[in-house]
């Protein structure tokens with residue numbers, strides 16, 4: 591056996607893929623486990639990439655992304671948030687996931703502490719652990735008003751060796767969102783204490799009562815200790831394209847580029863041309879998806895809201911329900927049994943950080959007939975199996 595580094599030795603596959611890989615692509619399964627719907631990327635995006643291929647765009651690209659795409663991102667961010675971000679501060683890694691990895695590698699190492707707002711998408715904790723840092727969580731709580739977390743609680747969880755705080759808003763899996771006042775306060779604290787905020791805003795367009803979620807970029811100065819990670823997967827139905835973007839402070843651009851070369855010497859070049867089309871022509875499609883997800887959320891509200899077997903609160907953003915099942919102790923056994931006995935794919939709560947083993951996550955981005963059928967089976971299963979897991 592190879593002598594792996596301790597951090598790698600202890601690494602575990604996340605609970606979502608652990609369940610899903612057993613029956614991924616099985617047509618009998620209603621897949622509510624991953625964070626994606628069943629809408630194919632629209633033609634105007636695919637055609638822009640096909641055109642790039644036809645033109646022979648198959649060569650190495652700039653590590654930080656095609657100039658056209660970084661310029662289009664600048665214009666998009668200006669339009670959405672009334673910002674003036676210089677394209678030099680923007681980099682396009684192969685997926686938001688890679689952006690989080692590079693950000694964590696920038697500041698975390700052995701002896702450091704990385705703080706994560708949880709419940710959280712499991713890959714984030716793995717990314718932090720791989721750096722060798724100690725990982726801490728500060729957990730949102732489910733109250734009568736939904737998932738809540740005070741900034742003071744985040745600040746109280748900071749240790750003398752905390753070097754990075756990860757905030758995902760809107761949050762996968764709870765839908766919790768951090769408002770502008772709280773973002774300002776946390777940023778002020780981090781500026782004063784030299785702590786990097788890694789703000790994951792991949793669900794910035796996946797919300798139900800506004801055009802876009804509050805962005806840390808709106809409350810930040812150019813050189814604040816802030817890295818904003820975003821991507822094309824969710825808002826434009828481009829999960830398979832593996833394309834993200836990152837906004838770094840002006841003074842970190844050179845080091846970001848150097849570190850990017852260790853992970854990703856540029857994102858797929860013809861995919862980037864599809865992304866330009868998404869940004870320039872995609873607004874009606876983004877709005878259409880928002881309406882579809884809102885209707886999906888309403889279906890979940892009808893079927894789980896007020897159900898005596900679960901505690902569920904309607905999310906304000908992202909496209910997940912994260913209910914807790916009364917009496918549930920083993921979320922992995924629960925979702926494995928649901929998959930085996932009802933052919934519905936869910937994600938187990940335990941994988942989203944500590945104290946989530948009574949929860950499961952379902953993604954409501956699927957088309958509504960499948961979503962309804964999946965939910966009917968889940969509800970029936972819960973009703974027939976009280977206390978079994």
Ligand SMILES: Cc1ncc(COP(=O)(O)O)c(C=O)c1O
Pocket residue numbers: 625685686687688711758762790792820821822823829832833834
């Ligand atoms: C919170 C969060 N960050 C990042 C990602 C990854 O996005 P990408 O598909 O761009 O890697 C996801 C995907 O589900 C996510 O939920």
